[in-house]
Amino acid sequence: MEKLLELASKNADWAEIFYIKKEYKSVNFKTGRVYNIEGEDEEGITLRIRKNGKTGFTSSTSIKERENILKMATDVLSVSEKTPLRIPSYKDSDYPSVQCFDEKLLNLEEEELIRTGEGMMEVIRKNKPSITVTAEVGNSVSNIRLINTSGTDKSFKRSFYSISLCGTMVREDEQLEIESSFSSGSYVDDVTPLARKMVEDVTNSEKSVTIKSGPMPVIFSPRGFKTIYPPLYMAFCGDRVGRKVSPLADKHGEKIGPSFLTIVDDNTVPFGSLSGPMDDEGVPGERTALVTDGIVKAFYYDLRNAEKYNTESTGNGIKRTGLYEGFKLTTLPSSHPSNFLVLPGDKSLEELMKTMDRCLIVEDVLGGGQGNNMSGEFSVNVMLGFLWEKGEIRGRVKNVMIAGNVFELFANLLWIASNNTWEHSFFGIYNVPSMCFGDVHIATKD
Amino acid sequence: MKTLIEETIRTVPADYLEIRIERTKQLSINFEGKNLKSSQQVEDYGGYVRALVDGGWGFKSFNNVETLKENAQIAVKNAKILGKPKFRMCPVAKYIEKIHPDLNGKTDPRSISFTDKVNYFRELVKTVTESHERIINARSSYVERERNLIIANSGGTYLTIEDLDVSGGISAVARKGDVIQSAYQSFGTKNAWEDVRRIEKHIDRIVKDSVDLTDAMAVKGGRYTVILDPKLAGVFIHEAFGHLSEGDAVAANPTLQEQMKFGRPFGEKHLNVCDGGAYPGCRGSYPFDDEGTPSTLTHIIKEGKLQGRLHSRETAGKMREAPTGNARTVSYRFPPICRMSNTFIDRGESTLEDMLKGIDYGIYACGSGSGNTSMDMFTFSAEKSFIIRNGKIEEMLRDVVLTGNIFETLLSIDMIGSDLVLSRGGACGRSYGQRLQYPLPVSMGSPHIRIQKVLIGGR
Numbered sequence: 001m002e003k004l005l006e007l008a009s010k011n012a013d014w015a016e017i018f019y020i021k022k023e024y025k026s027v028n029f030k031t032g033r034v035y036n037i038e039g040e041d042e043e044g045i046t047l048r049i050r051k052n053g054k055t056g057f058t059s060s061t062s063i064k065e066r067e068n069i070l071k072m073a074t075d076v077l078s079v080s081e082k083t084p085l086r087i088p089s090y091k092d093s094d095y096p097s098v099q100c101f102d103e104k105l106l107n108l109e110e111e112e113l114i115r116t117g118e119g120m121m122e123v124i125r126k127n128k129p130s131i132t133v134t135a136e137v138g139n140s141v142s143n144i145r146l147i148n149t150s151g152t153d154k155s156f157k158r159s160f161y162s163i164s165l166c167g168t169m170v171r172e173d174e175q176l177e178i179e180s181s182f183s184s185g186s187y188v189d190d191v192t193p194l195a196r197k198m199v200e201d202v203t204n205s206e207k208s209v210t211i212k213s214g215p216m217p218v219i220f221s222p223r224g225f226k227t228i229y230p231p232l233y234m235a236f237c238g239d240r241v242g243r244k245v246s247p248l249a250d251k252h253g254e255k256i257g258p259s260f261l262t263i264v265d266d267n268t269v270p271f272g273s274l275s276g277p278m279d280d281e282g283v284p285g286e287r288t289a290l291v292t293d294g295i296v297k298a299f300y301y302d303l304r305n306a307e308k309y310n311t312e313s314t315g316n317g318i319k320r321t322g323l324y325e326g327f328k329l330t331t332l333p334s335s336h337p338s339n340f341l342v343l344p345g346d347k348s349l350e351e352l353m354k355t356m357d358r359c360l361i362v363e364d365v366l367g368g369g370q371g372n373n374m375s376g377e378f379s380v381n382v383m384l385g386f387l388w389e390k391g392e393i394r395g396r397v398k399n400v401m402i403a404g405n406v407f408e409l410f411a412n413l414l415w416i417a418s419n420n421t422w423e424h425s426f427f428g429i430y431n432v433p434s435m436c437f438g439d440v441h442i443a444t445k446d
Numbered sequence: 447m448k449t450l451i452e453e454t455i456r457t458v459p460a461d462y463l464e465i466r467i468e469r470t471k472q473l474s475i476n477f478e479g480k481n482l483k484s485s486q487q488v489e490d491y492g493g494y495v496r497a498l499v500d501g502g503w504g505f506k507s508f509n510n511v512e513t514l515k516e517n518a519q520i521a522v523k524n525a526k527i528l529g530k531p532k533f534r535m536c537p538v539a540k541y542i543e544k545i546h547p548d549l550n551g552k553t554d555p556r557s558i559s560f561t562d563k564v565n566y567f568r569e570l571v572k573t574v575t576e577s578h579e580r581i582i583n584a585r586s587s588y589v590e591r592e593r594n595l596i597i598a599n600s601g602g603t604y605l606t607i608e609d610l611d612v613s614g615g616i617s618a619v620a621r622k623g624d625v626i627q628s629a630y631q632s633f634g635t636k637n638a639w640e641d642v643r644r645i646e647k648h649i650d651r652i653v654k655d656s657v658d659l660t661d662a663m664a665v666k667g668g669r670y671t672v673i674l675d676p677k678l679a680g681v682f683i684h685e686a687f688g689h690l691s692e693g694d695a696v697a698a699n700p701t702l703q704e705q706m707k708f709g710r711p712f713g714e715k716h717l718n719v720c721d722g723g724a725y726p727g728c729r730g731s732y733p734f735d736d737e738g739t740p741s742t743l744t745h746i747i748k749e750g751k752l753q754g755r756l757h758s759r760e761t762a763g764k765m766r767e768a769p770t771g772n773a774r775t776v777s778y779r780f781p782p783i784c785r786m787s788n789t790f791i792d793r794g795e796s797t798l799e800d801m802l803k804g805i806d807y808g809i810y811a812c813g814s815g816s817g818n819t820s821m822d823m824f825t826f827s828a829e830k831s832f833i834i835r836n837g838k839i840e841e842m843l844r845d846v847v848l849t850g851n852i853f854e855t856l857l858s859i860d861m862i863g864s865d866l867v868l869s870r871g872g873a874c875g876r877s878y879g880q881r882l883q884y885p886l887p888v889s890m891g892s893p894h895i896r897i898q899k900v901l902i903g904g905r
Binding site: 028030031034035036037038039040041042044057058059060061068072073075079080083110111130134136138162164168173174175176213243244245247326332367368370371372374375377379381383401402404424426443 | 481506508524525527561582627695698705779819823824825826849875877899904905
């Protein structure tokens with residue numbers, strides 16, 4: 001790395017190298033039985049260079065081919081335009097100490113992953129033998145290092161433990177897939193609650209109920225939050241705000257929800273999925289309050305957009321591309337959320353549910369991210385949703401669509417429960433509680 | 447490399463061993479407004495070994511290809527931890543071939559210089575940006591991927607494949623007050639810069655659509671008779687039936703096998719649905735899949751009845767059905783799984799005019815946003831839509847998301863047009879545990895189709 005940086009610095013005004021070495025292993029289950037063991041060793045670097053205000057960028061997994069790597073970056077630089085970039089310069093003491101590595105995950109053997117998976121299978125087999133289950137139990141350890149010619153040299157290790165469970169229920173002309181997943185930066189002893197939750201979902205789905213079109217209060221569980229996550233996180237993106245393509249573009253300092261609504265982006269949370277001392281361009285991690293007491297307080301930025309819009313990076317320069325992709329080595333860092341959190345309320349979900357007369361509980365949806373996200377809109381099929389009436393779940397609702405605008409919803413936020421959990425969806429990873437919104441538009445076929 | 451691959455296959459014992467070595471060079475150009483947002487060139491070199499021993503699979507991917515043999519031993523060791531129940535992969539003949547892109551008389555996109563490509567998109571995006579006062583942003587993307595691939599297995603297959611895939615698109619974003627709308631046109635090709643340049647013909651349309659959409663009404667939720675244009679009907683069939691035809695879900699689930707028995711009616715007699723890498727000239731066209739099985743063209747639904755599934759060698763073997771050449775992977779990071787290639791509804795006999803007749807109040811939904819599937823349920827969104835009133839296409843609607851269920855919606859297709867078109871710019875994603883195998887190049891298409899009583903979300 002040092003050699004490449006030295007080589008690059010001779011040809012550029014500034015240079016940065018990001019290095020990652022990741023070891024990932026997982027055990028997959030199909031039809032309730034262990035199916036395969038996978039291992040993945042990934043090692044690669046990216047090189048970003050600056051010359052005369054222009055940027056060159058490349059990545060490679062053949063890290064010893066230094067001349068070629070530099071040539072690719074220089075080629076890119078030669079076709080580039082002048083773009084802003086706030087040149088970072090951080091000392092080791094600028095970085096927060098963040099818990100993001102669990103020694104236990106380093107030494108986790110395949111056999112233990114198998115036992116974990118079988119524990120979940122056992123719970124489901126005992127309670128719901130007709131459900132076909134697939135699952136993945138995996139863990140990874142990444143070594144990350146970033147060096148640049150403005151003096152930054154920071155390395156850290158990040159561990160990751162993830163479990164996903166998918167149950168398929170097939171009946172006469174009815175198929176239902178229930179998915180739940182969990183991820184953490186640290187090892188978790190007992191993951192059977194995930195399986196028990198699936199059993200509960202299946203039980204609740206055994207009876208179907210119909211509802212009529214019209215407005216109704218809707219509760220999004222932490223899992224159901226993925227309905228509103230894409231339009232929500234996009235609206236706080238500094239780049240979108242700057243280009244005025246965010247519905248929050250002119251709303252800084254304005255109230256968008258009740259005083260109990262607080263939303264933060266925070267890469268310093270212990271063992272969050274994207275926790276670490278820095279982001280993917282060497283900026284120290286920090287907690288950014290996006291919404292405090294219902295008022296829009298900040299947006300999130302990477303170095304490029306920080307310079308462009310004359311502000312500071314919030315440690316959100318992240319290698320991620322579109323809506324559906326996670327970390328991608330081959331991508332230039334840009335403004336993305338790190339760990340996205342909606343802070344918990346004071347009361348438990350059980351206590352709050354008692355106050356509800358009739359509402360729709362949304363556990364999972366199909367088509368998240370598919371509406372007009374840019375405008376804050378969503379329109380989804382409620383894949384797993386339950387009707388709550390008079391103190392109990394009456395059954396599963398089918399063929400129901402809900403639609404609306406996230407910010408109209410927040411203006412009508414009734415309560416936030418205290419049941420935060422980490423949720424893992426393709427749109428990102430977040431920690432949120434159950435939230436109840438007033439009249440949400442429901443369309444049904446009945 | 448060949449010596450190492452052959453030695454590994456010869457000396458590492460397994461019931462089946464498969465090796466993939468892949469070197470990808472990717473060039474991409476992204477404009478945002480008048481500025482070049484990013485351009486990059488990247489290289490990715492790595493491989494995987496997949497081993498089957500006594501019914502258990504071990505898979506190992508790596509970047510250091512020199513360690514192929516050691517990784518093969520790890521894959522075998524892991525496969526042995528599992529084992530049982532044993533199954534037989536469907537046998538496929540061995541193929542030793544070299545495959546190159548078919549550039550026959552066309553302009554190789556790689557022959558256009560980096561600078562010329564950047565300038566080309568700069569001009570296009572500038573045109574979009576300056577074309578109307580409501581246009582607040584324009585974006586373009588261009589991704590050129592060149593891949594050199596070796597697929598070898600213990601059955602004696604050794605394929606050397608040079609593959610080119612170019613994709614991207616241009617979008618226009620318009621704003622009026624709080625309403626932000628966009629319109630998009632994609633492109634995709636396996637060989638020709640001429641295919642990329644066809645995007646020029648769509649510039650006026652995307653500007654007009656995005657601007658018009660800011661004046662359009664939001665749709666009111668409910669049930670409607672809808673006509674889908676070929677582009678959206680292609681997304682519909684991909685989501686509505688393509689995903690459920692992927693053989694692995696069915697192979698793993700006996701109850702689902704009962705439900706998805708060949709011969710079961712899913713639509714009226716006029717409905718024919720096909721998929722196949724052997725369908726020529728599309729993004730999802732290929733001679734061999736990623737297990738080295740020759741591609742085919744499969745009738746998934748013939749005359750309304752279920753007739754085929756998309757198989758890997760494993761699922762074909764387990765279900766005792768013929769292999770279809772649908773085992774595909776996005777890269778050496780994942781094992782191949784059952785995927786679509788080019789999926790389409792075949793031609794019928796109706797015209798758009800016939801379909802419009804008899805609709806008092808309905809929706810004409812056009813262009814593709816995106817789609818999602820979970821088992822029998824699916825959703826898909828239109829880029830723009832129109833109200834149909836008394837058989838006439840009238841005012842524009844925005845934000846139309848449609849949903850359905852395979853047991854009802856396909857049966858509700860009452861008319862199929864004769865104007866089949868396949869898209870060129872599709873990318874499909876399929877979840878693989880907590881990761882997503884995305885983007886896989888696919889094409890999808892259909893003629894115009896009419897469906898009764900489709901549920902649409904809205905206020």
